[in-house]
Amino acid sequence: MIKVCPCLPVLARGYRTGQLLVGEIRRRVLLAWSYRASWLTSLVLFYVGFLALIFFFDQIAGGYGNTDQIMTAIGYLTWFCASGIIVGISDAIVEEARNGTLEQIYLSPAPPALIFFGWSLAELLLSGLGTAVMGTALIFTLQLGIPLKASLLPLFLLTLVGVYGFAYLLGGLALIFKQVGDLPGFIANILIFLTGAIVPVEGFPHPFRLVAYALPTTQGISLMRAVLLEGKDWPQLLAEGGLPGLLINSAIYLALGLLAFAWCERIAKERGSLGHY
Amino acid sequence: MSAIEIHKASKIYSGGIEAVKDLSFTVRRGQIFGLLGPNWAGKTTTVKMICGLVTPTQGQIRVNGFSISRERGQVLRSLGVVLEGARNIYWRLSARENLRYFGALKYQYGPRLEERIDFLLAHFDLLKRQDDLVQEFSRGMQQKVALAAALVADPEILLLDEPTLGLDVETSRLLREQIRGLAKEQGKTILLTTHQLPLAQELCDRIAIINHGELVALDSVDRLLRIFPEERVDIEVRGRLDAHLREALLDSPAVSVDFDGENSLVTLPSGDQETLVHLIGILHEGGVELLRFNRRIPTLEEVFMRLVGQGESRRER
Secondary structure, three states, rough: OOOOOOOHHHHHHHHHHHHHHHHHHHHHHHHHOOOOHHHHHHHHHHHHHHHHHHHHHHHHHHOHHHHHHHHHHHHHHEEEEEHHHHHHHHHHHHHHHHHOOOHHHHHOOOHHHHHHHHHHHHHHHHHHHHHHHHHHHHHHHHHOOOOOOOHHHHHHHHHHHHHHHHHHHHHHHHHHOHOOOHHHHHHHHHHHHHHHOOOOHHHHHHHHHHHHHHOOOHHHHHHHHHHHOOOOOHHHHHHOOOHHHHHHHHHHHHHHHHHHHHHHHHHHHHHHHOOOO | OEEEEEEEEEEEEEEEEEEEEEEEEOOOOOEEEEOOHHHHHHHHHHHHOOOOOOOEEEEEEOOOOEEEOOOHHHHOOOOEOOOOOOOOOOOOOOHHHHHHHHHHHHHOOOOHHHHHHHHHHHHHHOOOOOEEHHHOHHHHHHHHHHHHHHOOOOOEEEEOOOOOOOOOOOHHHHHHHHHHHHHHOOOOOEEEEOHHHHHHHHHHEEEEEEEEEEEEEEEEHHHHHHHOOOOOOEEEEEOOOHHHHHHHHHOOOOOOEOOOOOEEEHHHHHHOHHHHHHHHHHHHHHOEEEEEEEEEEOHHHHHHHHHHHHHHHHHHH
8 A cells, every 4th residue: 555645735735825826926016017118107106206305305415425316215115115015905805806806816725825825925026136236226326335234134025914914904994985086196196205204203392203103014113224224233133123113013913904904804795895896 | 425515505795685585405516507587586695605605594494415514524515606796706817827816716726626627728718828827818718627526527417507608609619518528427417507598498407496596397308398388379370360360369368479570479388279260260260471389388487477467467466
């Protein structure tokens, strides 16, 4: 009798799940490719927008130096990636509902959460690509000497965990109220001012600073600046409480987002409004 | 074990709208089962409850023996669904990419999936345009892609919500043949909703008629056609009958006379030989030209209209 390794079914399940995720990413990338012109246009707009911002600060502050530019670039690029994810997930849900394909996702035997995880990965890939392209363009245009460090990547990803939670919270609303329209975009745009993406929150008045720290990306941006500009390492961030703060913030947003999304899914199924637009 | 079992399912939407009331029926394996009803009868809600897109307010639904509320994954593994409308697929993807994606959603991948896609594209005559974007396809071709996508994981059971709605006559006929083939040649169980009654009469083995969410009738097509057993005889005569002749004809019980603008149709129950001979005598004496003489069995459409009409009368009372 041939003995079958007990790990085989687990491996098979893992492979099957991997294929599903690859399929999901492939579809999102193919659809995004069909909108490549508008994607490139928005990239150019945000790039020009950042240059205008730097020019504006330089004129006001008089001599906006390289360090200031790096500080703003970190915040701006993180916000750009985060807003892409926040708007991307809500927009995708609304667009799927408008196209009539949202219900098809719920007809898969795979848990919808897994499929939406595939969406998230695709969104990360697309937003990450946009951020990388724009970041490279900014580095060359402004001659920014950003000393890239490996420890930045985990901080960046940890920040995005909270962003995903926030995106799913808004995505859940989009499941019930398909006419959320520009709300996610509006919220994403407000975040640029409230999360210290441009001006560090350390300069905010006390009550605003508290609100800012509760928002997604604020703590992540602050920590990434500390690593890049102040040369802090992880043990220091841990000891000062910044890293645990980011961990807690991201975990809370993720848990809240997923719970809210599941709750909104249940409501949409009860109302029979999954396919409505 | 039945393919689909619905037991006392109800759905009340917010605002107190009762879309489905206490609905029970079973669909046997290999059958084409028609769910018929006028608009807003609750057909789509029923289909969506079967596949878990709408949560029933109460009742149980089992597919292949699995409960949709507790064993969603197992249920959806054996289901292929084409929902109403042309938007079940991605218009900005090609036919092949759509099938690849829907295959991945059903955990299909690799060479086996590609083989299945090749088979389906050939089966639905889409091979030549497999790489064209679906948005460039006709409505009929889009519906074929949607049906192929529902079949990509080779499910045992198919739910088709108004599959031929909006299709031209030729495409509708082709799709009908394909649906029949899926059941008769591939042994698939098919539940289809439609308000195109000739389609249901032609395709279905069993039919449930629902109205205002309630089951009005449930039987085989043959038996439904015998619910109102009185067959009728039509006598078609040329031109409009004069008032005197009409009166003479209408003196006989259960006789009706209609004029369609060109010819007149005299209808009577087929079992009444005496009246038939009497009416022919009247028409002959009146010098009317007899065009056609026909014994008519009620169509599913007539049965449907009467059943739904009875329900409406009861509701009004």
